Every structure is written in structure tokens, then in C-alpha cells.
Amino acid sequence: MGNPFLALENLTKAFGGVVAVNDLSFAVDRGTVTSVIGPNGAGKTTMFNLITGFAVPTSGQVRFGGMVISGQRPHRIAALGFARTFQNVQIFPEMTALENVMVGRHLQSEAGLFRSFIVPPFFRREERQIRADAAKWLDFAGMADLGDVPAGSLPLGSQRLLEIARALAAEPKLLLLDEPASGLNARETLVMGRMIARIREMGITVLLVEHDMELVMEVSDKVVVVNFGSRIAYGTPAEVQLNPDVIAAYLGE
Numbered sequence: 001m002g003n004p005f006l007a008l009e010n011l012t013k014a015f016g017g018v019v020a021v022n023d024l025s026f027a028v029d030r031g032t033v034t035s036v037i038g039p040n041g042a043g044k045t046t047m048f049n050l051i052t053g054f055a056v057p058t059s060g061q062v063r064f065g066g067m068v069i070s071g072q073r074p075h076r077i078a079a080l081g082f083a084r085t086f087q088n089v090q091i092f093p094e095m096t097a098l099e100n101v102m103v104g105r106h107l108q109s110e111a112g113l114f115r116s117f118i119v120p121p122f123f124r125r126e127e128r129q130i131r132a133d134a135a136k137w138l139d140f141a142g143m144a145d146l147g148d149v150p151a152g153s154l155p156l157g158s159q160r161l162l163e164i165a166r167a168l169a170a171e172p173k174l175l176l177l178d179e180p181a182s183g184l185n186a187r188e189t190l191v192m193g194r195m196i197a198r199i200r201e202m203g204i205t206v207l208l209v210e211h212d213m214e215l216v217m218e219v220s221d222k223v224v225v226v227n228f229g230s231r232i233a234y235g236t237p238a239e240v241q242l243n244p245d246v247i248a249a250y251l252g253e
């Protein structure tokens with residue numbers, strides 16, 4: 001069998017009396033898209049924070065390739081090849097689209113983010129390489145002609161694609177997307193779905209939290225349904241849609 005790519009094992013997080021994540025277990029296979037759905041307040045953001053080191057579990061653990069990673073600092077977990085986007089887009093609005101992606105590239109380059117501010121001559125070659133790589137990811141996001149545009153002036157749909165391009169520039173093994181279609185119109189959501197499918201085709205594993213059911217059912221290999229922090233269903237999109245507990249708790253009236 002071997003170790004699963006990513007595994008949540010009896011993961012629990014309580015804030016005082018509120019159990020945001022309750023004994024949650026599931027595994028994510030390499031190269032797949034796994035989506036987590038559930039009503040508002042179901043504990044999805046807390047789960048992301050537990051996986052990425054922004055929160056420490058009350059009990060249980062997260063394993064990556066068999067190694068327990070929960071409780072480690074966010075930068076240590078990021079260094080394992082985890083990249084994430086946020087519910088509220090976090091880009092640098094004054095910087096151009098290309099520069100935003102270059103930041104993601106710098107995060108895993110030799111020069112590093114701090115040294116990128118000084119840029120001595122011997123780093124300039126690397127700088128050119130970083131710019132070329134960033135342009136490639138911008139192109140992947142379908143934004144090749146928007147490189148010089150200040151990121152803050154782009155429509156929300158493009159800002160979200162840009163944030164994903166920046167995450168991809170760090171060449172992650174696991175990409176965590178927190179509600180990437182939130183606030184997008186139907187056309188932008190379609191573009192987002194295609195982008196996620198192409199990321200999967202590249203072999204990058206995706207963990208997606210998303211409310212847009214159509215998008216989830218289209219792009220996911222597996223769907224985990226949570227309610228009040230607990231897993232109530234797990235399976236293929238078709239299996240989950242037919243699950244009576246899911247219909248009652250989430251999809252029903």
C-alpha cells in the first residue's frame with residue numbers, strides 16, 4: 001500500500017467550547033483533486049490552517065508521505081512543497097501581475113525573497129530566469145498579455161488566477177485552494193475549473209475547499225463532506241451526490 005500522499009488522522013481542533021474540526025480523517029492520493037465541501041462554519045478554513053501549520057491540532061495529526069507534519073511552523077510546511085491561496089485574495093495590488101508571480105518564484109529560488117530586494121549583479125542572471133519562469137506561469141493562467149498591469153486593477157477572476165499562478169511558481173507538490181471561485185461570475189468560474197483541471201494534468205495534487213457545487217463535481221476525483229467539523233461523507237462526486245446524509249445535511253432543502 002505505502003504511505004498516502006497526505007492523510008488527516010482523527011484531526012481535532014477546539015476553540016474553547018467550539019469544536020471547529022472534530023475527529024476528521026481522510027486521505028488524499030497523489031495527483032488527484034480532493035474537494036472539501038460543507039456549510040459555512042463547518043470547519044474548512046480551520047482544516048486548511050491545521051494542514052498548513054497556521055493552527056496546531058488539539059488532537060490527531062496530519063501526515064505527509066507518512067511523516068507527521070502537524071504542529072510544525074508554516075514555513076517548514078511550505079518548504080515541503082505546500083502552496084495555498086486564501087479566501088480573500090492576497091496579492092500585492094501596486095505590483096504588476098508579472099511581479100506578483102515573480103514573488104512566488106523568489107520564494108523557492110536560491111536568492112530568496114529577502115535578497116531579491118538588493119539584487120547584486122551575480123544574481124541578475126537568476127533574476128532573468130525568475131522573470132522568464134514567472135512569465136510562463138502567467139501564460140499558464142491565460143494572462144500572458146497582462147504582465148505589466150498593476151494587479152490591483154485586474155478583475156477579481158483574474159486576481160484569483162494570478163494568486164494561483166504565484167502559488168504554482170513555487171512548484172508545489174500540494175496546492176491548497178480556499179474557495180477559488182468565491183465572488184466569480186459564471187464565465188470566470190468556468191475558467192477557474194479549466195485551470196484546476198490543467199493543474200491536475202501537470203501531476204500537482206490539489207486540495208480544494210469550494211462552495212460552488214457544479215465546479216466541485218466537475219473537477220474532483222474525491223469529495224469529502226463535513227458538517228460541524230465532522231466528516232459525514234466521502235467518495236466520488238457521484239457517490240457523494242447520492243448519499244442521503246449529504247442530501248439531508250447539505251444539498252437538501
Ligand SMILES: Nc1ncnc2c1ncn2[C@@H]1O[C@H](COP(=O)(O)OP(=O)(O)OP(=O)(O)O)[C@@H](O)[C@H]1O
Nearest residue numbers: 015018019020038039040041042043044045046047
Ligand atoms: N480562532 C477561532 N476562535 C474561536 N472560534 C473559531 C476560530 N476559528 C474558527 N472558529 C469557529 O470554528 C467553526 C469553524 O470555522 P471555520 O472558519 O473553520 O469554518 P468554515 O467551514 O471555513 O466556514 P466558512 O466557509 O464560512 O469560511 C466556526 O464555528 C467558527 O466560529
